[in-house]
Amino acid sequence: MSEQSPRFRRVLDQFAGYKPGKAPAVAAGKTFKLSSNESPYDPLPSVAAVIADAARHINRYPDNTAAALTEAIANRFGVPAGHIAVGCGSVGIAQQLLEAVGEPGAEVMYAWRSFEAYPYLTDLANATSVQVPLRDFGHDLPAMAAAITERTRLIFVCTPNNPTGTAVKRAELIAFLDQVPADCLVVLDEAYVQYVRDPEAPDGLSLYASRPNVAVLRTFSKAYGLAGLRVGYLVGHEPVAQAVRKTMLPFTVNSLAQAAAVASLAAEAELLERVEQVVKERDRVRTELLGQGWTVPPTEANFVWLPLGEESAEFSDACDAAGVSVRPYSTDGVRVTIADREANDAFLAAAASYSRRA
Ligand SMILES: *Cc1c(COP(=O)(O)O)cnc(C)c1O
DSSP states (O other): OOOOOOOOOOOGGOOOOOOOOOSSSSOOSEEEEESOOOOOOOOOOHHHHHHHHHHGGGOOOOOOOHHHHHHHHHHHTTOOOGEEEEESSHHHHHHHHHHHHHTTOOOEEESSOOTTTHHHHHHHHTTTTEEEEOTTTBOOOHHHTTTTTTTTTOOOOEOOOOOOOOOOOHHHHHHTTTTTTTTTTEEEEOOGGOOOOOTTSHHHHHHTOOOTTTTEEESSTTOOOOOOOOOOOEEEEHHHHHHHHHTOOOOOOOOHHHHHHHHHHHHHHHHHHHHHHHHHHHHHHHHHHHHOOOOOOOOOSSEEOOGGGGHHHHHHHHHHHHEEOOEEEETTTEEOOOOOOOOOOHHHHHHOOOOOOO
């Protein structure tokens, strides 16, 4: 037998794939998973009932056009159905967009540090990443504008930014968009938009309307609590939505996800009450952390960022040992998801008892 293994694209040697947040390491006692920005709440009974009902028909393929869900999104947000494309989570749509623009020489720009899927999905799409360092934990939009070349095909603006929590301001975003060439797509990744309370933050849906090269990504995973079902959507002008439909894996949004997403829009008021609880907890956690002496950038998302540098792994391990899993990012910092009060208190206690290096 030959020693040689099948040959794959060389780009696969450069990374290990997406690393999801871990469950807490300790086996005994109550543990809390604060590593993946999920909703801490069980599904709403009304949504769970719709999923159970939909489960009776899973011998059939789902609606490949997701007509009912598309209609529900269109009605909810007052956008044309033709401007909507649904996908297997918004990360699935990000992959489809990259596939639609990716070719050797194409550049994909995003702030760094930002969402971890951007670099490896860009590599997979045969495009080149251009990473523009964050400034004060937020997007440096003037530097991003200055880094645009004729090869720039797509720019992600993740707002609020994962993992730092900062949101861009409407005025600076508009000034940025005005400098982006018409043939370059700007994708506003608004996975956490429901948690935003800054009145100066932008609303992607009002910005995209007059700009054919701007699209918005949203998800049912976070505020709507459907992370396990994988459904998100894009709102953009017809050619952009078309590109996403063309690069879609057939039947990529399953029938349970479609039904649950429609039911979640119908139950949105109830879900947004839960979001409000998380927002209150977020502000309490940040205030307590500041009181404990930590540096925590202002956050508009359902998580906080602790820029701990070299100490990130150590702090993360200490939280783990206390039954709280958080998300370390090499030597940059640690992201901690806001959950219910009990979980947040467990994290705050772990943070308070951690002794920092001198
Ligand atoms: C969680 C997240 C997503 C996507 O989640 P899906 O579950 O794939 O919809 C997209 N962008 C950012 C920045 C996220 O944090």
